[in-house]
Amino acid sequence: MTEDALVIFTPSGKRGRFPLGTPVLTAARQLGVDLDSVCGGRGICSKCQITPGYGEFPKHGVHVDADALTEWNSVEDRYKQKRGMIDGRRLGCQAKVMGDVVIDVPPESQVHKQVIRKSATERTIAMDPATKLLFVEVQEPDMHEPTGDFERLAIALRDQWQVQDVTADLALMRRLQPALRKGEWKVTVALHKGNQDASSRILDIWPGFHEGPILGLAIDLGSTTIAAHLCDLTDGRVLASSGLMNPQIRFGEDLMSRVSYAMMNPGGDVEMTRAVREAINALSASIAAEANTLPTNVYEVVFVCNPVMHHLLLGIDPVELGQAPFALATSGSLSLDARDLDLTHLNAAARVYILPCIAGHVGADCAAVALSEEPNKSDDMVLIVDVGTNAEILLGNKTRVLACSSPTGPAFEGAQISSGQRAAPGAIERVHIDPITKEPRFRVIGSELWSDDPEFAAATATTGITGICGSGIIEAVAEMRMAGLVDARGLIGSAEQTGTERSVPEGRTHSYMLHDGSADGGPRIMVTQGDIRAIQLAKSALYAGARLLMDEMGVDHVDRVTLAGAFGAHISPKHAMVLGMIPDAPLEKVTSAGNAAGTGARIALCSAAARSQIEKTVHDIHKVETAIEPRFQEHFVNANAIPHAVDPFPELGLIVTLPDVSFNTASGGGDSNRRRRRG
Structure with missing residues (x-):
């Protein structure tokens, strides 16, 4: 029997082995996992709630047995009885590790709460909601014309609002007569208009005139x-x-x-x-x-x-x-x-x-992006990339639109990164590295100041500097490439090769010290060789998907690039292009659409006509399947280089000259066999 067990925390992806009997809270603290606790692990505050997962976890390569944690104890039972706790949750200070386990830290248990950066994008929408408030005057009942109250309400809707066919459920029928009589035969109804030939449905009813609120999500x-x-x-x-x-x-x-x-x-x-x-x-x-x-x-x-x-x-x-x-x-x-x-x-x-799905791996979110950005109405060739754990890509113009899905993984979200974290106050989100001194400066979420500002320490005293999020790691890797700390193959040079002591040896590779907070009890935030590799894999999948659509379309360049998604809104176009995440294009033609999928959802919420439009549009979008297309692998391999092994980037080359360095560890890290790579 093994004396320790593997503990994997999500969403951070941090993992480590711990002796059997280690409290989950202790394991979290040792790994730097963001798990709250106010009472010091005495089972009083309940801030350290966690959710263990059981069964097979192929992604993590583990099987979690039902007895991976110690049994539910009296402290947890007492807390649940008095204050309540969601079924399946445990207290991290009470549950102890007894076997390999995957543990989720819910948002409310995180000290640094996740910043879900998906605010609404300003958009003018022609209002035509499927659900509306309608005021009607209903004919009073007449002994000589025996019709039911609902039938007379339906007639009023037909005559006054041209609603031809209505239904209502039993719950509304029970409220119908009191509402009509209280309103003296005048009522307001919330009417949901059915699609195409479907009947409309009365969702709610109020006596007299009612102004709402009537809301949608x-x-x-x-x-x-x-x-x-x-x-x-x-x-x-x-x-x-x-x-x-x-x-x-x-x-x-x-x-x-x-x-x-x-x-x-x-x-x-x-x-x-x-x-x-x-x-x-x-x-x-x-x-x-x-x-x-x-x-x-x-x-x-x-x-x-x-x-x-x-x-x-x-x-x-x-x-x-x-x-x-x-x-x-x-x-x-x-x-x-x-x-x-x-x-x-x-x-x-x-x-x-x-919303309708486009095809097997291209879903309703991509349809929503198409509804929001309308590539099918574009005069020029536009590439729309919704960046996320699974990237959806659209390419086209008014003559033809193609779509694909590309499995980028969670690295762009800060997961699978050594010092990575979700976007939360204290996370590094912007990075600049001086190409001469190799010294970094950065900004963290929660402050507008850069780290070399005299007021930075005071401004970040509350949040601290806790890790690096997705936009931060993208800028860090791109800046390392521009500063000559990383070569085209993604290798980090040694201190001797790069001229900076921030290049720290780690086994047979090197890491770059972005921030050392250990003197004050804070973390050492490094960009490791493994981090570079994770970003290379993610960006290669993204670029390969875009390149595959370009092949299918028969074009070698695009006129403009739209970065969609909340994450896309925070990506610097220059850094994205230095990495080779997106094809070469004039930087002024690389723009952000914000959360385009969310905007598409809002358009569909506010416009029944838009629903009909996208239901027709998806049939005209041709889906390219990356999983079975042989060229995808070829494009993926070529895209591993930073920015690319084969494709030229002339537009980027006008503003960036990438250092001619090579850190070939197999040959001792010298500068032999160097190739000139221009942005």
Whole structure:
């Protein structure tokens, strides 16, 4: 029997081996995992709640037995009885490690709360919501013309609002007569207009004239984060935007690892469905509170999501999406009752609309990006990249649009990075390295000051400097390349080769010391050779997907590039191009669309006409399957170089000259066999 066990924390991805009997809280502290505790581990504050995962975790290469943690104890039982605790959670100070285990740290247990950077993008939307408030005057009952109250309400809607066919559920029927009589035969109804030939449905009714509120939720259900916009359905105003981590991360950080979890754990898909629905309920309650309203004022929800999230939201086993031909259970748009998805916090009659998917691995989120950015109406050749754990890519113009999905993994989100963390106060998000002195300066989330500013220490005293997030690691690696600390193959040079003591030896490789906070009890934030490799793999997948679409389109360059997604909004175009994340283009033609998928969801929420439009558009978008295309691997290998082994970057070369260095460890790290690489 082994004397220690492997402990893996999500969403940070940090892992380590610990002696059996080690409290989870102790393991978290030793690994630098962001797990809160106020009471010092005495089981009083409950800040250290964690959620263990059991079963097969192919992504992490472990099997977690049911007895991987010590049994539920009296301290936990007492806390749950008195204050309540979500089923399946444990207290990190009480649960002890007894075997290999995967442990998720939920957002509320993190000291540095995640910043879900998916705020609403300003957009003018022609209002045509599927759910509207209509005021009607209903004919009073007449003994000589015996018709029911509902039938006369339907006639009034037809005559006054040209609504031809209406239905209502039994719950509304029970409230119909009191409302009509209290309003003296004048009522306001919340009417949901059905798609195409479908009948309209009365969702709610009020006596007399009622102004609302009548609200809707536009939700971008991503594999890493869930972002929501609460909108007023009368004028489209965004009342609040909020988000949280997708709790499915504990089952796997990328989509295929979640499919594998469902394959290898009977009932695993049900477990993941339950987790995400509970999270959406919690998010709907919190975003309503932020807007000082009630979630029961929400009458409609629009979802956009990738195919795996789509199936898991609906409660459909995603196993078929894990193998060719990657068949979807359904690809069309869906209209459902919110209660079908266990969304119990909303109005009892709330409706759900899910945008159509484009194909097996290109989902409703990509359709939402197409609705928002309209590449099918573009005169020039535009490449739209929604950067995330799974990147969706669109290429085209008014003559033709192509789409693909590329598995970039979680490195761009700060996961699988040695000092990586999610975007939270204290995380390094911007980096600049002096090419002469090799000294860095940086900015952290929560402060506008750079680290060489005299006021920086005071400004960051509360948050500290805790790690590096996705945009930070991208800028760090690109800056290291521009400063001659990293060569075209991604190798970090030694102190002798680079001329700086910040190049620190680690085994047979080197790391770059970005920040050393150890003197004050803080972390040493390094960029390691493993970090460089993780970024190379992620950016190569992204570039290869774009290049594959360009091959299919028969073009060698694009006129402009749009970076979509909340993460894309925080990427520096220059640094992205130095890395070779995106094809060469004039930098002024590389722009951010913000959270385009979320914007597409808002458009669909506020416009029934837009729903009809995207339902037609997806049939005209041609999907290219990267998983079975032989050229994808060739493009992937060539894209491993920084910026690229073969493709020229003439536009970048006009503003950046990359140092001619080579740190070939196999030949002792000399400068032999150097190749000139121009940006």
